[in-house]
Amino acid sequence: MDTDVIVVGAGPTGLMLACELALAGVRTRIVERRDAPQLDSRALTLHPRSVELMDQRGLADRFLALGRTVPGCHFAGLGTRLDFAALDSRHGYTLFLAQARTEALLEERARELGVEIHRGRETTGLRQDPDGVDVDVHGPGGARTVRASYVVGCDGGRSIVRHEAGIGFPGTDETLTGILGDFAVADLESLGQARAEGVLAVPLEGGLTRFVLIDPERMRTPAAEPVTVEEFRESLIRICGSDCGIGRPRWLSRFGNATRLAERYRSGRVLLAGDAAHIHFPAAGQGLNTGLQDAMNLGWKLAAEIHGWAPSGLLDTYHGERHPVGVAVTENTEVQTLLAELTLVPSYQRPAAALRRLLDELLGIEEVNRRLAGLVSALGIGYPATGPGADPLVGTRMPDIPLGIAGSPASRVYELLHEGRFVLLNLAQERGFDTGEGWADRVTSVTSVTSDGARHARLDGVAEVLVRPDGHIAWATRTACSAARRTERYEALTAWAGRP
Numbered sequence: 001m002d003t004d005v006i007v008v009g010a011g012p013t014g015l016m017l018a019c020e021l022a023l024a025g026v027r028t029r030i031v032e033r034r035d036a037p038q039l040d041s042r043a044l045t046l047h048p049r050s051v052e053l054m055d056q057r058g059l060a061d062r063f064l065a066l067g068r069t070v071p072g073c074h075f076a077g078l079g080t081r082l083d084f085a086a087l088d089s090r091h092g093y094t095l096f097l098a099q100a101r102t103e104a105l106l107e108e109r110a111r112e113l114g115v116e117i118h119r120g121r122e123t124t125g126l127r128q129d130p131d132g133v134d135v136d137v138h139g140p141g142g143a144r145t146v147r148a149s150y151v152v153g154c155d156g157g158r159s160i161v162r163h164e165a166g167i168g169f170p171g172t173d174e175t176l177t178g179i180l181g182d183f184a185v186a187d188l189e190s191l192g193q194a195r196a197e198g199v200l201a202v203p204l205e206g207g208l209t210r211f212v213l214i215d216p217e218r219m220r221t222p223a224a225e226p227v228t229v230e231e232f233r234e235s236l237i238r239i240c241g242s243d244c245g246i247g248r249p250r251w252l253s254r255f256g257n258a259t260r261l262a263e264r265y266r267s268g269r270v271l272l273a274g275d276a277a278h279i280h281f282p283a284a285g286q287g288l289n290t291g292l293q294d295a296m297n298l299g300w301k302l303a304a305e306i307h308g309w310a311p312s313g314l315l316d317t318y319h320g321e322r323h324p325v326g327v328a329v330t331e332n333t334e335v336q337t338l339l340a341e342l343t344l345v346p347s348y349q350r351p352a353a354a355l356r357r358l359l360d361e362l363l364g365i366e367e368v369n370r371r372l373a374g375l376v377s378a379l380g381i382g383y384p385a386t387g388p389g390a391d392p393l394v395g396t397r398m399p400d401i402p403l404g405i406a407g408s409p410a411s412r413v414y415e416l417l418h419e420g421r422f423v424l425l426n427l428a429q430e431r432g433f434d435t436g437e438g439w440a441d442r443v444t445s446v447t448s449v450t451s452d453g454a455r456h457a458r459l460d461g462v463a464e465v466l467v468r469p470d471g472h473i474a475w476a477t478r479t480a481c482s483a484a485r486r487t488e489r490y491e492a493l494t495a496w497a498g499r500p
Contacts, residue, residue: 003029003116004306006135006148008123008161010034012043012099013274013291014154015106020299022113023057023420026306029116029148031123031137033155037107040251041098041182041204045285047073048084049378050292051091052400056417056471060091062105067097073284075372076336077198078356080363082373089379090400098204099288126151126164128269149306152271152298154291157260159276165267171260171330176281176341177223178214180253181232186211187245197240198343208250213239216344223256257281257337261326265294265319273298278326283336284376290329293378294322300420300469309442309498321383332375383472387495391462391476398467399456404449413467416444420469422497424489427455428463430482438500439493466492 005021007014010032021028046054046063054060072081073094085092110117121139128134133151137144153161162169186209191201200212215235232252233243262277274291298318304310339359342352362368374380383395400414403425410416416423426433426447433447443466459465463485466475475492479485494500 001132001149002146003027003148004150005029005302006031006133006146006151007154008032008135008151008159009154009156009274009276010037010103010107010117010119011154011156011274011291012102012106012288013295014152015103015110016292017152017154017273017295017299018110018115018117019057019106019113020295020420021303022110022115024300024303024307026303029146030110030118031121031135031146032117032119033122035120037100037103039100041100041208041210043099043102043282043285043288044096044202044204044210045073045289046095046097046102046292047285047289047377048087048089048091048093049381049397050289051093051095052089052379052397052414052471053292053296055091055400056414057420058415058418059105059109062109063095063097063102066101066105067095069093070096072373073376075284075363075376076339076356076359078339078360078363080360080369082363082376083369084373084377084379086366086370087373087377087379088399089377094285096202102288123155123160126161126270128165133269150269150271150302152273152302153276154272154274154295156275157258157279159272161270162262162272162276165270165272167267167270167272168263169260170263171279172258174223174256174258176214176219176337177221177254177256178212178219179227179232179235180210180212180251180255181227181229181246181249182208182210182251183246183249184208185245185247187242190240190242190244193242194236194240194244199236199240201244209246211236211244211246214340214344215239219341219344221254223254223258225254227252227254255282257334259330259334261323261330265323266316271298271302271318277322278330280330280333281337283333283340286329286333286376286378289378290325293325293381296470297322304498311495311498314496317383325378325381328375391473391478393458393462393465393473393476396458396473398465398471398473399458401456401459403446405446406449408446410446414471416446417467417469417471419444422469422474422493423467424493425465425467426463427459427465428485430463430485439497442497443493464489466496468496 004027007030071085125136153159194201236243259280273294342348385394422443424445461478468474474496
């Protein structure tokens, strides 16, 4: 093999996945069609769960130093915002950070971990057999074939990897488009009026201002048609009565509501993540975040398969866990798009306005707000519990509880996850607690000496917890008998971390 894994695409998803694989000791090579990193701001938000993932790998400070925190997010542009601060997280906010910055930070980390990044190389085809995958790559030196144990397509909605693997991409074609522009010149005093008329208008770093809008007179324009400054000015004038003084465009783009979801995220030795697996209207900024979370779920599982200790079926749980998330994201973005579109169609404007007022009122109900906030932030995502009699905690996010660990600098759970290993927590403070030498290369075992009062309410009565490398709970027990817990622990470790 030339390498263990070839990741096709150096966007946020591909870079995050490469970091996860390299952290686990997997030889990883990224192949990217573009000659250089993209500098356009593109996506602007990291939602709470994505910031948690960075925290779990010791990277959160790098991102927080360059971004700006915002306490919530909108849903379908409704006036009552989703309150992320009310959610159970140390990171109950959206981090406002340009995609170019996110990619630069992830590339920096990937290079620290020894990932090979080859730019200016276009993937043109692949063929897999029972032992590996041959990938055809065309670059400055001509065409060549590279062989890897696995290939992961992180190459966007038009994924060549998905096409070559024969994975279906069912869904709906675009029926609605909007336009986006980053301008070096704008009348900042007019932004309030633009926002009042439904235009997203936000200052960016470097003195740029972003405008995003849907013009009723242009909303059926194909996404492939280039956007001009003249069109942007005319649309702004129609919508808010002013062109907001825009000038010197740095980036103009048209985007549509085509919504598609890969039939499966794995076909043999070929896998998909990010936009290669799901595309949708950019409602509430979920696309980039969903891709990062795909990568976090897949990385440790693929590494376990390559290292030979993965329990049977572990790699297939990637599709089993993430495909339903893709369904939920594509469905909620379709709902948000419809709520926006109805207000632009004259025959539906009156009932659509009434519907939006009703939904706005419902978002004022704490439980409703928390439910949608959990969906958009991804803090509410849990995976199906496996095994008979599984504790209700299994599959849910592990709370970042404070810890007191003798001889360890870690003061909370997420600090124990920096190395991308399983973490086995002894919350019962049992003496002589140990997993055994058989799992020492995969599992970090710790005994917390923190008092019960400092523990999380969800963990009341829990004696032990096995936390997956992606921060979800693999196993939890409330069994009081030490001998019985040892049996449960052995079975849980074998089921998730392989045989000792």
